[in-house]
Amino acid sequence: MDRRTFGTQALAAAAALAATGITGCRRAALPAVDDGVDHGNAMVRLIDDLSNGSAAERAKILPTTPRRIAMLVYPGMYPLDLLGPKTIFNDLLNTQVHLVAPTSAPVRAGSGVTVSPDVTYATCPAELDVLFVPGGGDGTVALMRDDATLGFLRRMAPTTRWVTSVCTGSLVLGAAGLLQGYRATTHWVTFDVLRALGATPVRQRVVEDRNRMTAAGVTAGLDLALTLTSRLAGENYARAEQLNIEYDPAPPFNAGTPRGAGPRITTAMRRMYAGVVEGAHKAAAATRP
């Protein structure tokens, strides 16, 4: 389903609501929609339906001040780590989803797919609602030793509402010292690295500890993004989004965990990622005081 439609309607709704007195909504670039449906009214009705007459619930769904999310992008990130959650964040109403990198140079995210940062470490707005770090392999390990990135994360975290990651992204948060004393998770293959970063590793799909929210490998980003959606926009809105992306998963195998996949496959994969894991351990050791 095309949530560009949803986005279009969000803008229309924001404009409609702004016209009725709610201020601060994003009005920019309202696209023309000429399919005969009054999208503004459809979205206003959706907000009415989901907020169920509660002004507090309504303010969560459509905040008067734009929400701000910043997602780190870098060479070697795993595309789905970024693009799964980004799809879900893009559906939040009145929300700016920034892609942030050291420079504004486009980053490749798989063959044929390019991700262009719109802000840099220098220009990223502060007081974020969400700071998000996707995972990867060697590129992520390199980031664990990148002072510019670690400095950026340390600078943003104190004024950020939710400091989050998917997959090995938590190792970068950890290298910045941001998981010291927190329960957290990561991709199963780098699970043990977390302890070296001062975190308490937890085998769970999404781990929430105070304002840190970390997810397991790759696809756990969907679970994290929906959980964050419920924290930011309320449970009803998160449920509507889950229905929108028809997230009623039916994996063809029970192989999404080492236990399910069994020792042969798990050992084979561990061997293949031995270099990444070793690099992560070394980087973790190097960050210790």
Add this chain to the structure above:
Amino acid sequence: MDRRTFGTQALAAAAALAATGITGCRRAALPAVDDGVDHGNAMVRLIDDLSNGSAAERAKILPTTPRRIAMLVYPGMYPLDLLGPKTIFNDLLNTQVHLVAPTSAPVRAGSGVTVSPDVTYATCPAELDVLFVPGGGDGTVALMRDDATLGFLRRMAPTTRWVTSVCTGSLVLGAAGLLQGYRATTHWVTFDVLRALGATPVRQRVVEDRNRMTAAGVTAGLDLALTLTSRLAGENYARAEQLNIEYDPAPPFNAGTPRGAGPRITTAMRRMYAGVVEGAHKAAAATRP
């Protein structure tokens, strides 16, 4: 987890295997890997482990002739429909994943994300292993009436091993006449449109009927891509990939279906998409003989 690592190792393995007598493997652009790990050997070992001594299984995992997958891209497609399955397809060994469009003009797939076709309707290779159509909203409905697209699909289908779609992508296959007499599925909101296209709609996450494989909305693309991976590269390889992307989903709510989300949310979403559904019904009616 970074499957660029996996890709690097795949290339190294292909080169290593080619050197040992297996021919036809892709050797191009073997990147330098200087992390002290012998990736070629690691991948050869992975293939050994997963094929478990079976030459047939081994040939499925690493075919001697490159596999060919073509994924349609177009304005208004839902980014996750394309990029979830693409991530999984990219991890198949010795496989060319093409992005195909009417022209080679880059297509936006959400703010900051650009998808660049590498082949056009005119230059796309025939005898594909997989032809894939992602879904969307108004953009997908427009495609149901686009003669160039419908002609392309009709031309490719007879020599394609698997004709596939995610979400409303099946409506485009249907408009091309390719689901006539087949069981198929689509996003829950456009479920009834399938019947008007001569298909038998089935409420199932992934529907396989002869060589047609269609998936439900958006996130069902992950289930479809893993199922296809098992058909193409064998069940062990598909399990390894499922472990790689740690696909052990734990949705925060039971809201991924209309039944789970309940009537209030479902009705609200139906209203919001009324224009898309009406457009799809009209397009379906227009394709009937």
